[in-house]
Amino acid sequence: MDTDDLSIEAYDGIIIEAEKLSHDLTLHYGLLSGVCDDEAAYLDYAEKLTKQLLEVEVDQLEDVFWGNAPPKDQLDQTLNKILSNISKIKKTPIEERHYD
Numbered sequence: 001m002d003t004d005d006l007s008i009e010a011y012d013g014i015i016i017e018a019e020k021l022s023h024d025l026t027l028h029y030g031l032l033s034g035v036c037d038d039e040a041a042y043l044d045y046a047e048k049l050t051k052q053l054l055e056v057e058v059d060q061l062e063d064v065f066w067g068n069a070p071p072k073d074q075l076d077q078t079l080n081k082i083l084s085n086i087s088k089i090k091k092t093p094i095e096e097r098h099y100d
Contacts, residue, residue, distance in 0.1 A: 006039055007089070008097070008098040009097050009098065013088070025065070028049060029046055032049060050083050
């Protein structure tokens with residue numbers, strides 16, 4: 001699938017939220033869509049990625065973000081917001097989500 005296949009809720013809650021902090025963070029979430037068959041799988045992978053990124057040590061951030069690491073506190077704040085968004089999206093039935 002492609003990020004264009006995501007519901008508006010998923011796209012805004014993950015991709016746009018990540019972009020507010022860092023384009024490099026957005027790339028991580030965008031790449032996930034290529035290994036997913038549907039939005040449910042994407043949400044599961046995005047949740048797993050988010051939790052993994054929360055575990056990254058400060059001294060490893062430059063490697064994870066290709067030399068453009070955001071401040072750890074801002075990153076964690078964004079990641080926690082994304083986790084909250086994912087939880088809300090998962091609770092929303094597919095038929096109530098919006099698509100372009």
